[in-house]
Amino acid sequence: MSAQNKTENILFDIHEKSYNAESKILDLVIIIDNNKDENFKGKLKVSTPTGFRSILGQEIFVDLQKNEKRFISLKFFVGNNADAGDAQINLILTNEFDQKIGEKTVIHQVQESSILQMTAENQQIFRDNNLDSLKIRIKVSNKGNRMQQTTLVFKIPDYSDSNHFIEQHGTLRPQQDSTFTFSFLPSKELLKQSNFTINVTGFKDPDKELFGNTRISVQSVSHTQKFQDEQQNGFASTTRNSITTSYRRVGNDLDMYQILGSGGFNVASGYIFINGNMFMMNSQTDPIINNTYISYRREKSEFTLGNISKLLELSLFGRGIEYSFLNSAKDKKIEVGFIEQSFSLLERNSFLQNGYGFYVKGILNPYNFSHNLSSIYIFKNDPYEKAKHHLLGTEFTHNFNNLWQTSSKLYGGISIYDQNGITKPSLAFESQYSGIIKKLNLNGNIFYSSDYYPGNRRGSLQIQQNVNLMVFKKHYAFANVFYSNYSPKYYFYQTQLSSDNVKMEAGLNFAKTGSIGYSFAYQYQFEKSNSYNNFLPQFQKMIYQFKRIEL
Template sequence: MFRNRKKLCFTGLLLISLYTFHGIKAQSVAEEPVGLEIRESSVNAQVISHILKITNRSEQIFTGTVLLDPLSELRSLSQGEREISVAQNDSVFVAYRLIAAKDIGAGRKAIRYIILNEKKERVLARETYIDIEEREQIFFMTDDAPLMITRPEDSVRVHVTVNNSGNTYQEVTLVFNVPNLREAPAFTEMKITMAPMEQKRFIHSFIPSGNLLSSGQFSVHITAMKGREKTIFGSKTVTVQNVFTDRKYIDTNPARNLYPGQGLADNSVTLSYRQYNATSNMLQLQGGGYMNLPAGYLHLKGNIYKYNSGHTPMITNTSLMYKLEENEFTIGNVSEQTELPLFGRGAKAILSTADRRKTLTFGAVDQNFNLIGSQPWFTEYYSFYIQGALGANNSDRGMEATYIYQKNPYEKAIYNVGGLQWRSLLGKNWSIHMETHGALSSYENIPDSKFSGAAELRYRGNLPFGIALDGSGYYSDGYFPGSRKGTLSFTQGVNKRLSENTYISGSIGYNRTAPKSYAYTYTYRSENSYGNIMLSLPKLGRVTSSLYYRHQGESSPSYTSWLDEGTVSGNVRMVSHRMGWQGRWQSPNARHSLFGTLEAGFFADPLEGGRSGQAKTTLNYSFREVMIDASYQKGAYYLYEYMMAKQQHKEFNRFTSSVSINKNISKKLSFSSGINFSHDVYQGSVPSANLTANFFAKDNMAFFMNAYWYRYTFINSSNMFNVQVGVTWNFSKSQPMKGRKSKVVAQVYYDHNANNRYDDGDEPAGGYLLNIDNKAFISDEEGKVRYSLVPYGEYIVKPIQTGRWFFDRKKITAKSARTVINISLKQSGTLQGSVGYISDENSVEILPRYEGLRFIVINTDGTVVQTVVTDADGKFTTFLPMGTYTITFDTKTLPEHSECKDYTRTFTIEAGKTTVLDPFEIEVKERKINIKRFFASD
């Protein structure tokens, strides 16, 4: 019975629960009779497809509307509001296609659908979300055509267009740099925040300084950066051309950079004052300059100085040279590299073929270095010479012949010297160079003429197994009048690479000098020999090192007078042998470097016999602008060191150290300084210091100061101090032109009768812009432009910009001193065109772009005549000469999802008339529609 009661209670509770659940469900249906489910499928990055499932849970037909919330940032490609009718307990499906325009911002976007009943009352709303990824796309543009300066007082305006095609806000920074701009900052920065799909135009204005206006053209560099980190997203350079009516041809070598300071002697001038201690001073003017002439150029260089103790200024290294093609004519101080020393005041000429294969040089030299010396020219010490060369421009093959006549008052002789040089290649691996010289000399005190001679051989080549050899030998008679008289010498070198980073090399040499004279008694004699072997070691980390052996021999009788009489007689000879190591280390960032050597050996004592030790160590450390050097030597290395120590009855040793710094404080100021100290047994302690400072006031002017002090002890202590101050002017950086030049005169006129002649009825075209040799010109009131010092050759003349008057591009040839060209301007026709967009309800939604669409104009020869670009209204206007042309729409500039089917047109231009083209139709492509079909199940 108990069990029956329990079963009855359980059944009652179950019925109560079922009734309660049914009541809740009925209540839910009553509160929300319609259900909405959103199914999403992404089509591409811009189009989103939604399928809405609408369910009617009520017991009656539901009639109403489903619509997309107009506040949503995405737009529907189809009708946004749809009427629906859903039977009881049934469902319907509604498809929406939404487009995310390119200007939509990044981030999470809400999409809301609302269901209204037939009374337009809201029944329910559902939301879904999509995430728009960040898209960065930003670029900037400048005008490709150079900017023209026709009025120096006007400002230069550089236009830059920045386009933010991404979907995020961008902080944009533009930096404009005008190099060498004076009296204003060279760098200018502009900042702005740009919204997505925003385009803005920047204008940078500045007044060009005088140095920029004097140049043919200059550049403005533009750097574009984005974000707070200032990430560079582009850089461009705009060229600014100065337009002249009259200008000279300028040939500038970009590899040549005149460094301000003391300048270059060939194209600058330096004025300086130098003070030596308190008693002596010197004023000096040195430098040089070029002057282009209609044929060739002049080069004047000089060095003039005067001491306060002298009455006559010294003029040395001063000459005037005229160069035409490869020929040179020089008067003043001249020098020539021959076996006899030839330098002094005089004149010389070099005649050469155009390719410099054959040259003839001749000259006369009065061997007095002061150009205005009191001694008359060509009276005591003078020379005449002539030299011919074949293959002068070839360092491997050629020959030279030389003759020199010289009167030498010091040797009381007249020399007639002839020389022959020959050089050639032997096979592919060997080259040889031979010289022979013969001299026939007559002396005042000797009745017969004397003959002497000299010969030299140099060679280099390769043996099998990668062995390279080079060597030389020289011999001259003791009475030979050359600069190496009484010399016997030879050298031999060999090297071989063992691996990529190791090699072995060696060399030996011998030299004996014993000059003789018929006028004087020479006692000088010296003999030297050496031998070296070096082996590079494998690199260890960042350390490179090598081992070496050195032999050194020296012999001379000149040192016998240094010691007490009878101590030594004849030659004093010293032979030494040393082993050494040298190594170099450099940090990874190349800021630190260390170089050192360590060597030791012995030498045979020249006076006392036996062996004496010798050793030396050096260390060099550099860090950025600072360099530190130190060395210590124990034992003599050379005969003069040994003999100096013997005079002091001491062993030779020397210690040296130095600290130097080279610092650029700013673009205008730099300095270098050093402190040095040395000590040895002969000179004692010798401290010294030096300082150099440069101030670059302008591009072409700089001030400098050099100061030097040292102290030495010789019987008494002496302090030596000198300081030099000066200023340097650098002249034009243009290259001198050695060829012939022409003056080009162009007459620009309006050719009203179109007969290509400047006659009655025509008038000068003043203020017309044209381009000659890529230089901008503007005609004067008479319609003329002048281009001077133009090297012979061919040049292009063309208009700079299109207008109502034009002339055809032409080639001119400058081949005489004056070149006159007539430029007849003919009236052109006007071409106008435009673009338009065509779309319908099925077209993809795009953002139409009108500005920057490009068209290419081609003539009947297939030559591109012009490239035109549409303005903000999608229109373009240009001017063209009479004729038939074809214009082509550059479809690469079309917006995405668009096309132009009729993109090529042919048209005719008539003078003075306007040709208007039919608009180019840009069709927006239709969107793709995905169709989904649903079938009721049986």
């Protein structure tokens, strides 16, 4: 920084300079000393380079009494788009007539940041015309503060010869996004394949340092080719478009027969996928058919008929039909379904005897796992509770930044019981979070549901908090607290369950010595329930309420 300026008995100087790398705040303390026998009024004008922002603004009014000395604190935010290297901040002090009294130049060195990210605009490409060229679009983002020379290498398979490698070069300014587009016409041998994969790798020039890679799956949906949907895997033990039969014998008298398979094919307008599983044992009169369904897809719509499994807040499993629609922008989706609660497609029980349910669900940004919102309505007729349950709720996920994330659920329900004519309202709430404050990692969740809540977790209260702190290099302190109360209530059960669990733990994880790790922890655990050994007399039950301390 420059030397002191003293003009017209006004002293103007830099008193102190500091920089916080975590908050990216540059602090300057300016001293202005009025040695005159009269008041001084003026302005302090601030000029900053690209990427720097003065929190107090570009002009700061100064009003000093005679012989008054004042310290002025200036704060600058150093953004990600600040160029690496020496940055100059100019400070000019003027009087009330805009005449320059003094000038300062502050030099701040911006550390170099080199961060590149690459993503494919479409991870899966469907081709319906073999005469058209194939276009691959890769988005590269320069998140650093220096200009970057990049090279993208496209690896194209060629089944008649070796692989082909095509390079594209580009220059990205700091905080700039650029899209690399590569078009080519697949060879005749490649066109014969129903699907193939293109690999793209990104390098920083001139050292060819790898910064990312991605894969693009290309599938042909033309009428001359066989379409295989990669999203449908069927059973883990089978492959697509296949049928497997098996026979098993357990012991001396148990025989089991099974047939399962999955496959898909194109139709005149759309695509059909079928999945099936059927097994039978010699002790049964009817075969069990589950996980068996047929799906029809056309443009943005999909219909599914057969076994439907929906892991919702009020889960539904059984025979049914489901419809889903996704808009062209892929940011809005709706699902509607009806499910009859029968395990097998072939049931001797009359239709709807085991109960039934239906649901409507709308989702905003279904493929954005950082920011999404959904709402759902679920109805279930439960013959075992002799009740009709209505559940309405919403769920959302929001990432504030790379360090803090949160998700929450809120559900309200109404249960109408046929046997006693009671209408019972209920509520459930859940919230989860995770974040980092300097070297402190935090995450926790809380869940609450009322006693007669018809969802999967009835009558529950769960609170959990985890803390992890790096005390010094490679040594971590941790603490966990967990509390659970489970006390669901039913109108058709005589005995009501109630249990409490408390667990607290704290300790240290020390750095590894070779392949051996060390830790020291204190643990406290308490459990209590009215379900422990109900066959014992009342005075003996208290023995099974216990506490445990571990060291």
